[in-house]
Amino acid sequence: MSGAGAPVAAVSGRTLTVASIPEYLAARPELAAQIEVAGLQVAEVGDGNLNQVFICRGRDGRNLVLKQALPYVRLIGPSWPMTEERAAREAHAIRIHAALSDRVCSVTYYDPDWFVLALEDLTDHTVLRAHLNEGNDIGSGDNGVAAVLGRHVADVCYGTSFLAMDPEPFRLAAAAAVNSELCELTEDVIFTEPFLGADRNSVGDPRVQELVDELQADPAWVGAAMRAKRRFLTVQEALLHGDLHSGSVFVRRAADAGGDPQWSVKTFDPEFSFYGPIGFDLGLLQANLLIAAVRAQVRGDTARAAALLTDVGTAWSAFADRFHALFADRARPSKFSDDFVDGWLADIHADTQAFAGCEMSRRVIGLAKVTDLESLPTQQYVVAATAVLRLTRSLLVDGGLPDDALSFSE
C-alpha cells in the first residue's frame, strides 16, 4: 500500500506535476488570468485517498489551488484503477451546492480534458480533522461549526429535494448525478467490508480485533448495517456531498462578533456526490465529531470531549430546525400535508444514527482510517477504538447513543 501523499504515477500522459504546472497554466488563459505564472512556487499537498492537489503561489500574492483526479486510487496506486470522470461529478456538485449555500469551496474553472478543478483559495483555512486533532475548539451554539454545518446540509438537501423542485426536474437532476463508480466504492468500504470482512481490513491491536470478531458474529449489528446499506442503495432524497467527514471541511475562526466567535466553514471534495438519503451526509458528519470526542476523552481533554458530544446533537438540531423552516415556506404547499416534514425528519434521524454507526465502524476496521485514532499511542488507541466500536453498536442496534457515551478512561 502506497498511502495518501505517496508519489504519483503518471499513467495517463496528462498527469500534472510540480514542474509541469507553469506550462499547463500558461496554455489556459482562464487560469493564467488568475495568477502570475512567472516565478510561481508550486507544492503538492494532497493528503486524501484519491487525488492530487497543488497549491500554486504567485509572486504577486495571489494563489491558485488545483485538484486533479488520477486514473486510480492514490491510496493504493495504479493497481486500483478509477476513472477520472469523478472530477466532472465533483464540479457539478460544487456548482449546484454553491448556488444554495455559501458554505462551499467554489470551483472557478474545470478542465474536462485533464480532469482538473481550480478551487477557491482557502489556504488560510485548516482542515477540520487536523484542527480537532490539534485540540482546538469549534465554537458552540448557533454560530459554532456544528450548527453551521447542520444548516448547510439542510440548505443544500432541501434545495435539491422534491420539495424545492418540480417532479420532472427533480428526477432529471437525480439522473444527472448518477455516480456509480464512487457509490460502489462507498458500498464496499463503508457498508460491506467492515461488517462481512475483507482482506484489506485491519486494526492496530489484537485486543481491538477480538471485539471486531465479536461484532462481526453479532447478527443484530451486521443486520442493522445491511439495512443501512439498503437505504444507501435505494433512497434518492437529495443531492448529497457523499463524503462529508471532517476531512472534507475547511474551518477558520473569523473575527468575533459581540464576543461570540464567528467561523468560516467551507465544505469541499464532493466527488462522491449522488442523489441519496439525507441522513448519509449527517451521519458521516456526526460520526467524525464523535470520533473526535472519543479522541479528546482518551487524551484527558474531558471538557472538549463533552463539547464535541454536544456538537453531535447541535448538528442535528440545527439541520432539523432549518429543514423545518424551509418546509414551512415550501413552493407547493398543496402537495404535502403540514405534518409531512415531521415523519420525514424522523426517518432522516433514524438513517443518520445508522449511517454514523457504519462510518465509525469502517474508520476502525476498514481500509480508510482516520488520523484521530491512528495517531494515538497504542494504549490510547486501544481504548479509543474499543469505545468507538461499542458506540457503533449503540447507534446501529439500540438506535442512539447511551447517556454515558464518553464514560471510559485510559
Ligand code: SR1
Ligand atoms: C479508497 S479509500 C476510500 C475512501 O476515501 C475517500 O476519502 C472516501 O472517504 C472513501 O470512502
Ligand code: MG
Ligand atoms: Mg475526500
